[in-house]
Amino acid sequence: MKTPFIVIDGLDGSGKTTQLKLLCERAEREGKKFILTREPGGAPLSEALRELFKSELGLKASALTQLLMVTASRRNCMEEAVWPFLAQGITVFSDRCDSSTLAYQVYAKNAPELEEEFWRLRKLVFGEYPPTTYIFLDVLPRVARNRVVGDDTRGEISHFDAAPLKFYERVYEGFRAFENHPTVKMYSVNGARCREEIQEDIYRIVKAECGW
């Protein structure tokens, strides 16, 4: 069996961070071996690129520039923060990954001409080790946006948090397109429930995928 490499992804406001925290706490309590990384980021160079990516200059860059920036960051993250662990048989969880790239850089930025390029770069960047499983926290765009806008405890105003609803809708459509790709195994988890119920579903999927 390939060592599990599991991505948790979803819209801003879908509850990813909360769910990842719950997932890691429970896995730790049960004595499971895993590491958690995030994208963009996860290693010193890719964290520097994350910072640049989230700066005003990065946010204003074209879809293609952003696509190539996150691709560089992703390759570095794979080499430094993912592959060495997979090689030792250690499960890797990632907060976002290439699913976000399709959703944000191709769909949300209205760049359908980059879709083919996205899949091509994806092959190149992951080589033989693409994520084995994706878990999509399914929350409707309107709900996700309301959560983000209404929550002033959010420290990091991420990505395009304050963006109009139309933007959230395009991101959502991007995740759906990703899910429908034949090479991808993605589970959708209904994120419009209480956090414990959502976590139950996520943990069940993770357990099955990891053979725990």
Add this chain to the structure above:
Amino acid sequence: MKKAPLIIIDGIDGSGKTTQANLLKERLSDGQVCFTRQPGGTPLSEKIRDVFSSTEAVEASAQTQFFLMWASRTNWLEKVVIPNIEKGTPVISNRGDSSTYAYQVYAREAHDLEEEFWRIRDFVMDKHKAKVHIIIDISAKEARRRMNLDKNRVKSLFDLKPLDYHERARAGFRAFSEKLPGQVIIVDGDRDRVIIHKEVYSIVSKACGF
């Protein structure tokens, strides 16, 4: 308005690229030509250049560096090259895609990137490729000797790489020229700067139609 050319001046570290770019700057008036550099040339791309000079980036894989250079290049094409050449102003750049080929594919010996290099170059640069690449050719040993003589030079982490790394980059520039017959001119860099400048200037003025 007739589209103006993009001209790339390239070569290994210490080959005299920057000296030659400066000699061109002295001779050509501002506004007549746009001078730029790679990586860099735009605010975002300059930030990428800073990141690229860090220890983590210098030690990163050829693949990571490769994508990073194309990200920087895309931004530079969109913000500097295309707007200028489309309004008829020639663009002269210190380094360009020839460097990515020489360093990431050859110096780093990542020959699995060869095919991807030509593919992504077509995709990103499309109809905005350089009209001419001027490669200042010099041995790595002579380039090193010159860099050591230049007391003002702040050595980059790339400058400190072993001679065979730079020698492989030189071979990469030659291979690049073989792939693009007629679009790359190799200039002997082991001569007096004024003589080299004459040759460089004549290539530039011909390409720009001065």
